[in-house]
Amino acid sequence: MKKLFWAAPVLAMGALGLASCEDMAGSGGSGITAEMLLGAADDNANWITHGRTYSEQRFSPLDKINAGNVGELGLAWFADMDTARGQEATPLVIDGKMYLTTAWSKVKAFDATTGEPLWDYDPEVPGETGVKVCCDVVNRGLAAWGDDLFLGTLDGRLVSLDRDSGEVNWEVVTVDQDMAYSITGAPRIIDGKVIIGNGGAEFGVRGYIAAYDVEDGSELWRFYTVPDGTEGDDAPEHLKAAAKTWNMEVLAGSDAIGGGGTVWDSMAYDPDLNLLYFGVGNGSPWNQAYRSPGEDGTGEGDNLYLSSIVAIRPDTGEYVWHYQTTPGETWDYTATQHIILADMEIEGKTRQVLMQAPKNGFFYVIDRATGEFISAKEYIPQNWAKGIDENGRPIFNPEARIDKTGKPAIVMPGPLGGHNWHPMAFHPGEGLVYIPAFEAAMAYAPEADWKADRARGFNVGFDLGAGDLPPDLNVRREIYGTVKGKLMAWDPVAQEARWTVEFPGPWNGGLLATGGDLVFQGNSSSEFAAYNAASGEKLWSFAAQTGIVAPPITYTVDGEQYVAVLAGWGGAYAITADGHMINEQGPVRNISRLLVFKIGGEAVLPDVLTLAEIPLDPPPSRAGAETIALGKVKYARYCAVCHAPAAVGSTELPDLRRSGTLSDAQSWQAVVHDGILKDNGMASFATSMSKDEIEAIRAYVIQRANEDKALEAADKKGGAKKVARR
Template identity: 80%
Template sequence: MRKWTTALAGIAVLSLGGITLAACNSGEEMVEGGIDNIRLMNADADSANWITHGRTYSEQRFSPLSQVNQETVGELGLAWYADMDTARGQEATPLVMDGKLYLTTAWSKVKAFDAATGEPLWEYDPQVPGETAVKACCDVVNRGLAAWNDKLYLGTLDGRLVALDRDTGEVAWEKVTVDQSKAYTVTGAPRIIDGKVLIGNGGAEFGVRGYIAAYDAADGEELWRFYTVPEGTEDESSPAYLQEAAATWNTDVLASSDAIGGGGTVWDSMAYDPELDLLYIGVGNGSPWNRAYRSPGADGTGEGDNLYLSSIVAIRPDTGEYVWHYQTTPGETWDYTATQHIILADLEIDGRERQVLMQAPKNGFFYVIDRATGEFISAEEYIPQNWAEGIDENGRPIEVAEARIDKTGEPALVMPGPLGGHNWHPMAFHPGEGLVYIPAFEAATIYDPEPDWKPDPARGFNVGFNLGAGDLPPDMGIRKQVYGTVKGKLMAWDPVAQEARWTVEFPGPWNGGILATGGGLVFQGNSGSEFAAYDASTGEKLWGFPAQTGIVAPPITYTVDGEQFVAVLAGWGGAYAITADGELVNDQGPVQNISRLLVFKIGGTGELPEQPELARLPLDPPPSRASAEVIALGKEKYARYCAVCHAPAAVGSTVLPDLRRSATLANKQAWLAVVHQGILKDNGMVSFADSLSEEEIDAIREYVIKRANEDKAIERPAQVARR
């Protein structure tokens, strides 16, 4: 029930769901043009601006703007662009308020521009220490800001929450939100509800315990913290929801001295329903991935659902009180996170209107859930998968026994792999079409359980599987065929019929987030270095722009003085980009990183500079003379400690240095200086002396030398090696 009342001071306030939404509840005096509960509640009607991450609390990423439409989109041109100063992955959603545009870039930097002209207004660099990069599984990215009153709020890679003055970029306050001695990172955008800044964290692969916390927007005081997995020491004094979770884990292992946290990080998605007063969070994977090590049963194989991993959890934003949960992948063991984009909508299902929550998590199924109760409504696979025969009437997967590798202990080719059928890239919902647009892809992985695996909280990628150093076939044609099985697509999904309406195929995976508009358009960038617009009804491509770099971030749209603009942050990077063969990420060749904000309008006449030639280093390794035993040791250690940044089998990406082309390969002492002594820690390459001996580090060098010689022999095209 909604009703307007009048505050004593004459300010309109909204009573909704028993909550009175005043102009400002954070203890700060409201300023002209500031963001408060009323503006956030009415963001859907504020089409000129983009004031919160998903444009509205429902996270639909739909704008009613229609000046750019199916008839006029052909006239769309570049209005202005701004080069970024970081050549790493760019994943942020900009915010636009009252003619000014604000965005974050890689390394957690913030920039402000005049939204119409591109004039730089201010910038802020939180000076994240370079060595923090080794804690980030998936590039040094940042996905955006939150706004409240006259401030902006930023989560930094090293775990700080920073409040900035919106007009000047000056720091108002900052708060450390994590234990910085552990491998926590923050890459997601905060959200704000009633003067509370909500932020989670990442780091499950490196052994942390996940949580989300709320901080006072006025001064950064922590108000509550909600842990997503138990410690293993819960008793009757513990919160009831954690007692319930503990019953689904092997708590002896979880609480043991060598336990590494359990995982369950809340590293991206959130949504909020003001009427129900429920905050929805998506919870990530377990730590380690392999449940046989994380939560073994009496026979040593994986056991238990391990709540609240891979779950959507509803909580009260005022107190952090647990309300309900739905687990998409019980007993998660494949890195099937439920941190993917959550969308709220009202849909007519079986003849009645339902308040639903929708998600396409990594596991390959599209879920429709009752957002008031957590009741399962429906789920169907949106991409091919082989780990489950389907979802039963209770919403539980019907698992394929061979895919349950934590039970069999045997390697298996599982679809989807750890990149999922859909990753962090935001979807969009078009209420007029009734369609959800999914940036989906198909990619299988061989999960090979590691025998006698032990956790390494210092530097190890704690998964419990060998994923990272498989030998590659010597024939480049075969390699291209293998990469050709990894597909990317834009899917228009009918959530009521649970089927695809239309699909657009792309040259490769890891394509950008989505924007849907009232002009009947869907905008998306892709790994083929193009930004394009499609007919929202049919998927027909109506317009395209050569962006010179892969685009993974989602677009936004806004108006200034009645003129509509479309903006997207371009810059190739992220998990797939840093771990894939840089020559074979798609069938169009290498994708380089040229980080820019691109802004378009009808009649725009701007042009980008000529695309620079891809920088190349020679593939000229020393001869491979090490013994088979040394190379085998190096292969094993490379898989665990190096592949997450430098790509499996040392194939080399276009974002981080290609080790096969490193000058240090020919110089053992120079290699040790980098890997053992950490002389390049300010660039993100820290010392691994706590985890690897000098002998093991040199064995890694010998393995990379062998791989470089193999690829030189088949005359691989040169790759870029660029930070």
């Protein structure tokens, strides 16, 4: 019989050396204090930090909305956003006011009961920053301290805002803006320190996490996650240890890139142990044969601290322990996915554990005091490893190590993982972790003569065009039909699923668990739903008119319980998948909107306007095969990350097959080479490609558009039979 305990420890203020509540609260002691953050589990009215508590469980004991009355839940109010891009933020609610971030790092404040807008802030991120981001121009949220809010912007700034007015207190640049760094994650605050990481591993940067003073933004410490190839005697011990696991000559060479290891999302904090935990991302490039080759030219070394969970002291940034989920990773298997802390009884002993379901498909339970491996079990099908040994190290499948074989392979999961950034939730009463999981493989093929490009290139070391879907629409539908989405209720002690809800497509939203025996989740079928936490039975749903990827929250004002979620289709899968084949309901639209619900809510969404799609009407394909082949290679590296592989077109960003510039080489060059649309997010690629290479991309897109025009015509005549989804 297992017992589970809710980990929400509150340490005495003096033991952490913290200032008094009045000193930290700002004006009149009314702001967010260290004591409030430590005791957030007991604050049922508000949602004051990203995961509700430092343990990041995303569980609220609120039960006025429950399994018995959730069928009466209705829309209380909504607010349209002014950015038609992916929405991934977790709102904060403090004393009846809601604060949230949207795409392009904008911030908005509302009355949490009526939806009345209070203020908004636009950091005016340069549009050309968009090409420095692998996975949409999203932002996942804010941190609160005193009377201020803290935001990381897409272009790498940390900004302090007055919570009452939205006015800027200060801002500092936290990254080298000449490189492809970005920030999409939410900061955390511990004892007056704002902690934030960054992204950009795919573009060749070196990852780190850093702490800044809440008062003025001065940097207090910085923790690098990978060596830079020049570590000397004065380097921190953790980097000296890491250097032994890399090919340092390559890492320090003139053609080297940053190694990767960016800290772009998950963090959690245990105040009793005074440990901050964070997840580390993938290598740069993905292919270890280029990143850290051995004497035989194949991948070698564990490459610490890639794909690792790391524990440090938040006051100094001192390394304490690490656990690497994927040593020598070569598939983009980040460990930046959501981290949850809890205390639970395992084999008759109460353990302080850390839980994570990273991209690689295994669910891990780790001792959070020591980093000791406790258990791991695959939560989705995978074929890169034959299992995890007793020491917590994967037993690699040699056929999946493309960096060593040099041969193409279809590997499960692919680079989107079995679980991506979308937050999980933990229900202490049920002892279950709810995982927004999915199944999606990828064909990895080494790219010959690969060279790094820090300016604009997607630095993966694989041929991104090798896995293009075949032109046959029937085959494409069948392949998309194998990509599955799941809501899994995972028992972390037994390491097995208690129940599973299947979805017609992947990339479903983050989760919220409540004391009302409910689990809330949005999905790619444009639905927001509530499930029974014990059985998975769907109890209620709402037609949201757009795909939902963000996680919900819940709060109370004057005793009334609300549930809120930021809706708006977007993110990595949304911008790289064929927008017409994501699920059987048809194309998933982006309608960026905040939705707030309560029992008896009677608000109604406006009708959805029908949008006429621009027809496929490309010019004839007259370029030679060699030119088109070159264009395919360049498109895969420089264009596919935003405009989808094989130029199939998403529903969020422009479908290049339908672009008016296809018929005009001069206009195409003006956009791609000259950057006339940089303010819209389309920066110049003149530093990465010649005009001839850019013209070759146009030739490739023209050829693809003609192929698909013919296939669409045949499909309309019944020439391609639709394949039912499983």
